[in-house]
Amino acid sequence: IRQPDGRISHHVELKQDMSERKRAAEEIHRLAHFDPLTSLPNRSMLIERLTGLQARHQRSAESLNALLLLDLDRFTTFNDARGSEMGDRLLCAVALRLSECLGGQDLLVRVAADEFGIVLHGLSADAAAAGRRALVFAQQVAQALAQLHASTGIPLYRQGGDDQPLKGMGRAGTALHRAKHGGGARAAFFEQGMGEVAAQRFHLERDLRHAIGAQELRLYVQPQVDGRGEFTGGEAL
8 A cells, every 4th residue: 555655655565365266166066076986086087087098099009908897796795784873884894805905006986886997008909918907907806806706898999080988988888798697706808899799689679568568558558439430449458
């Protein structure tokens, strides 16, 4: 503050405490990117990591990566029998055991419910060698969760420019379904034909539902007519 003669007589400071705003921003980021139960990264973080792998592959050819999608067998039965609190404790214990299996660059996320995702980096440029390393890791995970039994779907992951992260997650889901269909407590690799078979099965089931629905209309509706032969309504058989 200057006096009439130009001399500075006082200074005025305006201060604002940013701590609360900073804490709020950090909490928003945590809720958007991390699972509140296990504190693991969530599905959005997995998509970000896979997107990063895609960008790196576009710049230069690199070793194959792997995406493991793991699901606990019969978790719903355990949760119903022991209660949701015990189910949450089990999921936290699984998260801890899985984190102990990771390498320095690997990523573990909780995708949803009892489903976890693991990204393994830089396995090998050779598909066969990368597959063996991914399988060895899956066996280590199975040993860590020996008493729980889990199924794992594994696609090898070297994305091209037209291969989006959600497609890689879809391949992992297809492989996981194959592992569960085989009896559970096992790992299954995604094969190129598996996606085509899944698409064919989807279209076949959709066509069958439509055909059955049309057949039910023909079988279960009997037209009613009056004495003059005019239509008066329908009656379900």
